[in-house]
Structure formats: structure tokens, C-alpha cells
Amino acid sequence: MTADYDLLIIGGGINGTGIARDAVGRGASVMLVEMGDLAGATSSASTKLIHGGLRYLEYYELGLVRKALKEREVLWRALPHIARPLRFILPHHKDLRPAWVLRLGLFFYDHLGGRELLPATKTVRLDSGAYSRGLKPLFKKGFEYSDCWVDDARLVVLNALDATDRGAKVLTRTKCIAARREGGLWKVVLQDLGSGEEKTVSARVLVNAAGPWVAEMLHGIAGTRSKAKVRLVKGSHIIVPSRFDHDRCFIFQNGDGRIVFAIPYEQDFTLIGTTDVDYHGDLGTVRTSGEEIDYLCKAASEYxxxxxxxxxxxxxxxxxxxLYDDGAKDAKAATRDYVLELEGGQTEPPVLSVFGGKITTYRKLAEEALKKLEPYLPFKRGVWTAYAPLPGGNFKVDGFDAEVARLEKDFPFLDTSFATRLIRLYGTDARLFLGEAASLEDLGRLFGSNLYELELKWLIDREWARTADDVLWRRTKLGLVLSAAEAGELxxxxxxxLAERTGAAA
Structure with missing residues (x-):
């Protein structure tokens, strides 16, 4: 029996889109379905870092840390528009970890991952100079080390875009409501959540990358016998007006063993996070609690x-x-490494379920997932994503400022702030929707804060945006600066x- 697709992926987060991109690039036919928006859940709610996970060294997760550290520069080279290097300052708190322990941990952090481009750790004075401003005077010394920033939601969208450009089919607002093995294939029933219409497609292999819904999806797939357990851990962040007049980030130690980041965010703000709280509520209504807000405020205020x-x-x-439930007593100690569980494949079509994972290691997760699935898929090439830029990222890793300058030169009606925002979001693809525009008037209606109709239509037509939230909080972060009235007009x-486009298509 011939399948509609070689591979059907459930879940449009970073793991699902990463696997889709890698698989279609190897020659497999791929469909990905997501019941909401791309990156609509966990994958847009990270601390937005490409990092090794310094604190995981305390839990002896050396393999995870090394794997993540090696990925930092691989990803930065592939997406120099949405990623950039950061310098973090870890103040020495005399009542917590000794200075020699911090320095030893950072020595391993510098040398575990084959660092080439990122600068090494150094000791810094915190009682004088630029870094002292904003900190309590009792902090005299700190350690400055490197990691990278990434726009997590855009990373997901760009993986989906690249997968689509290579031939994959990506459907958002589409829910998998049933899956069963039949005739040596998976028969999957999909429902369009907008129209309510249902259709059935077939696939040789099924990937369950449903994120927090992974266990629910696994139990709803007919005939599966998995005993794997998922541990749901909520991480929350707060955004406050900017607390620093420099570009350094801070990593604060807490008395409970956790750490909290304070990171410059979207020019005028500081991002503070995260928490680790076991979660048992409704996955569709995840909110930051008052207790978490108080915790983050108190943790930052300590410094x-x-x-x-x-x-x-x-x-x-x-x-x-x-997270994969490894039996850890505390949420903060539960492993952040991913677990890939393969079921079937000998006498019945296989299903691969993805537990855990980090933004930083998504590309390696995809490679390992496809290695497990290789016997069942018609691949025409091997691993390839390490040196392939994502859409818009086809310029030198240190060439961001030059790209901004070129965009300003070619479109002189753009000021530096506007051009920087466009390159940060779209890289070289910004030129595709700017097209022949010769003035701001050519960009169409202005919705506020340099968001014009031309860009908005690109997000709808090319990037699956369907609501104001999709645009303001995932494709861009303009929700921080647009008013409620402007968001309503948008x-x-x-x-x-969308109604006109649907009517024209009909």
C-alpha cells in the first residue's frame, strides 16, 4: 500500500519543525500538523538562550552540557540574524557557592564544547565601572562568560519555512484526533479547527512531538504500549523596564540552589526568569502565578x-x-536531556515519541530521531543541517551590522532602528517583502511601531500568522509596545x- 507521506509529525514546536526540516532535506516526504500556532506553547516560552546549561554541571549532566555547548556556535553560524553572542556576569555571593567552585565550573564550561568564536571566561570587578551600576555594592567580584541569545519562536518558524521550501506540508490549526495502524501504515485523522472539516492521511512513520501533550497523544494513538512517563514542569518569566545601561546579562544564584537570569530584552526591557514548578493544570491555560512573580522579584532584588x-x-x-520523568525529587533536578522512545517497526509501522529537550539541542535531537527512523524512511542523503543556514541567515556570523547598513543603503527611507528590527527578524529575507518599495508609503498601512501592512501580509502569507497574538508575541515582540487599540486594529x-484571501482562493 502506498502512503501519502513517508513521515507525519504531530507538533509544531522546535522539535517537530526541526525533525521535519531535517527529514525533508534527506529526501523523505513529510507532513507536520500543529493544533495551534507554530511555537504556540513551550517553544516560545523559553529564556531564549542557546547555552550549555551551567547549572547542569552540578547534576553531573556532563554529556548534556557538552552536547549543548558544541551546538552554540553551530547554531549561531546558521542563524546570525536571530541569534547573537551574549556575555553573562555571575556575581560571587559570599554566602553561596565559593568563588573557586564557580571558577572551576566555568573552566569546564569553557573547554567542554570546542569553543572557537565565543570569548573565554574572565574575572571582573563589580564595585567599579559600568557593571557596578544597578547592583548592590556588597558584590565586589564576578565572572564573565559567554553564551548566545536566540529568538525562540522565530527559530521554530524558520525551521518550518525551510521545511516547506524543501517540499514539506505544514498545517497549523489542525489537530490529530485519531491514529491507528492499518495495512502496514499509519492512518491519521486530522481536523481543521477553523472549519471543523476532517480528513484522513496515511504515513509510513509517525512522530509524536506534541510537547506537553506528548503523553496524552501517545495514549490516544491506537495500539501503543508505552509506559514512559512525562513530568510537566512550568517555567515562568517576567519582563520589567530596563534595569541596566549596558549589554551584559546577569546570572544570579539563589539560596534554594536555583539560578535566575536578568537579560537585556527588546531594547527597553529586562527579562527575568525562570522558575521550576511541577505543573498539573490545564495545558491550554498556562499562566504565571503570583507566587512565581514574587519569587522572581525577590531573587532579582537580592542582587x-x-x-x-x-x-x-x-x-x-x-x-x-x-521532561522525561527520571524520578528526581525536585523539579529543578529533573533531567533536561531528551529521550526518544521508538515503538513498533518490526512487524508494524513505527511511532517515535519525543520527551524533553532544549532549544539549544533541537538540531541534534532531530539527527538522533532520524537515525532511529532511518531503517523505515527512504533517505537519499545523510546528516546535513550543521552547515546549512536557515532562511535569511545566509550571511557571515559577524556580518549583522553590515547587513543592516546594506538594507539602509538600498532602502534609504528605513531608519537604523527599523532596518535593525527587520534584519533581526528576517535577515536577508527582509528584501523579499520590501521588494520595489521606495518610500514608507509603499509599505501600506501603519499599525504602530514600524509595523506596516507589507510586513504583516508577509507574516500571514508566508509565516502562518492568523491572529494578532501570532504577530505581536511570536513572529515579533511588538506586543510590548503596541497599545491595546493598535492590537485590536491589527x-x-x-x-x-484572511477572509478575502479565502474567498479569492475559493
Missing amino acids: LDTPVTPEDVVHTYSGVRP DSFMSTY
Whole structure:
């Protein structure tokens, strides 16, 4: 029996889109379905770092840390538009870990991952100079080390775009409501959540990358016998007006053994996170609790000379991590490494379920997933993603400023702030939707803060955006600066445009 697709992937987060991109690039026919928006759950709720996970060294997860550290520069080279290097300052707190322990940990952090481009750790004074501003005077010394920033939601969208450009079929707002083995294939029933229409497609292999819903999906797939358990851990973040006048990030130690980051965010803000709380609530309504806000405010205020209060918080976001349940007593100690469980494959079509994982290691996860599935899929090439840029990332790793300057030169009506935002989001692809525009008027209607109609239509037509939230909080972060009225106008325009587009297609 001939299948509609070689591989059907359930879940449009970073793991699902990463696997889709890798698989279609190897020659497999691929469909990916996501019941909401791409990156609509956990994958847009990270701390937005490509990092090794310094604190995981304390739990002896050397393999995970090494794997993640090696990926930092691989990813940075592939996506120099949405990723950039950061320098983190770890203040020495005399009542917590000794300075020699911190320095030893950072020595391993520097040398485990084959660092080439990122600068090494150094000791810095915190009682004088630029880094002292904002910190309490009792912190005299700290250690400065390297990691990278990434726009997590855009990373997901760009993987989906590349997969589509290579031939994959990506469907959002589409739910898998049933899957069964029949005639040596998977028969999967899909429902369009907008129209309610259902259709059945067949696939040789099924991948369950449903994130927090991985166990629910696994139990709903007919005939599976998995005993794997998922541990749902909520991580929350708060955003406050900027606390620093420099570009360094801080990593603060807490008395409970956790760490909290304070990171410059979207020019005018500071991002503070994260928490680790076991979660047992509704996965569709994940929210930051008052207790988490208080915890993050208190943790940051331990170090900052001006306390952070709940009244300072301008926005919060939360995500639930689907960790593999390894029996750890505390949420903060549960493994962050991924687990890939393969069922079937000998006498029945296989299903691969993905537990855990980090933004940083998504590409390696995809490679390992496809290695497990290789016997069942018609691959025409081997591993390939390590040196292939994502859409818009086809420029030198240190060439971001040059790309901004070129865009300003070619489109002189763009100021530096506008051009920087476009390159940061779209890289060289910004030129594709700017096209022949010769003035701001050519960009169409302005919705606020340099968001024009031309860009918005690109997000709808090319990037699966369907609601104002898709645009303001995942494709961009303009939700921080647009007013409620502007967001309402944006949503109204999108509804009308989508209705017209649907009518024209019919």
C-alpha cells in the first residue's frame, strides 16, 4: 500500500519543525500538523538562550552540557540574524557557592564544547565601572562568560519555512484526533479547527512531538504500549523596564540552589526568569502565578540596588516543559536531556515519541530521531543541517551590522532602528517583502511601531500568522509596545484580509 507521506509529525514546536526540516532535506516526504500556532506553547516560552546549561554541571549532566555547548556556535553560524553572542556576569555571593567552585565550573564550561568564536571566561570587578551600576555594592567580584541569545519562536518558524521550501506540508490549526495502524501504515485523522472539516492521511512513520501533550497523544494513538512517563514542569518569566545601561546579562544564584537570569530584552526591557514548578493544570491555560512573580522579584532584588516589585512587571509568560520523568525529587533536578522512545517497526509501522529537550539541542535531537527512523524512511542523503543556514541567515556570523547598513543603503527611507528590527527578524529575507518599495508609503498601512501592512501580509502569507497574538508575541515582540487599540486594529485587519484571501482562493 502506498502512503501519502513517508513521515507525519504531530507538533509544531522546535522539535517537530526541526525533525521535519531535517527529514525533508534527506529526501523523505513529510507532513507536520500543529493544533495551534507554530511555537504556540513551550517553544516560545523559553529564556531564549542557546547555552550549555551551567547549572547542569552540578547534576553531573556532563554529556548534556557538552552536547549543548558544541551546538552554540553551530547554531549561531546558521542563524546570525536571530541569534547573537551574549556575555553573562555571575556575581560571587559570599554566602553561596565559593568563588573557586564557580571558577572551576566555568573552566569546564569553557573547554567542554570546542569553543572557537565565543570569548573565554574572565574575572571582573563589580564595585567599579559600568557593571557596578544597578547592583548592590556588597558584590565586589564576578565572572564573565559567554553564551548566545536566540529568538525562540522565530527559530521554530524558520525551521518550518525551510521545511516547506524543501517540499514539506505544514498545517497549523489542525489537530490529530485519531491514529491507528492499518495495512502496514499509519492512518491519521486530522481536523481543521477553523472549519471543523476532517480528513484522513496515511504515513509510513509517525512522530509524536506534541510537547506537553506528548503523553496524552501517545495514549490516544491506537495500539501503543508505552509506559514512559512525562513530568510537566512550568517555567515562568517576567519582563520589567530596563534595569541596566549596558549589554551584559546577569546570572544570579539563589539560596534554594536555583539560578535566575536578568537579560537585556527588546531594547527597553529586562527579562527575568525562570522558575521550576511541577505543573498539573490545564495545558491550554498556562499562566504565571503570583507566587512565581514574587519569587522572581525577590531573587532579582537580592542582587539589584533598586528592588524589583510585582508592580514593575509589564508582561509575563510561562511554558510547560515535557521532561522525561527520571524520578528526581525536585523539579529543578529533573533531567533536561531528551529521550526518544521508538515503538513498533518490526512487524508494524513505527511511532517515535519525543520527551524533553532544549532549544539549544533541537538540531541534534532531530539527527538522533532520524537515525532511529532511518531503517523505515527512504533517505537519499545523510546528516546535513550543521552547515546549512536557515532562511535569511545566509550571511557571515559577524556580518549583522553590515547587513543592516546594506538594507539602509538600498532602502534609504528605513531608519537604523527599523532596518535593525527587520534584519533581526528576517535577515536577508527582509528584501523579499520590501521588494520595489521606495518610500514608507509603499509599505501600506501603519499599525504602530514600524509595523506596516507589507510586513504583516508577509507574516500571514508566508509565516502562518492568523491572529494578532501570532504577530505581536511570536513572529515579533511588538506586543510590548503596541497599545491595546493598535492590537485590536491589527486583529481586525487580519480577519478581513484572511477572509478575502479565502474567498479569492475559493
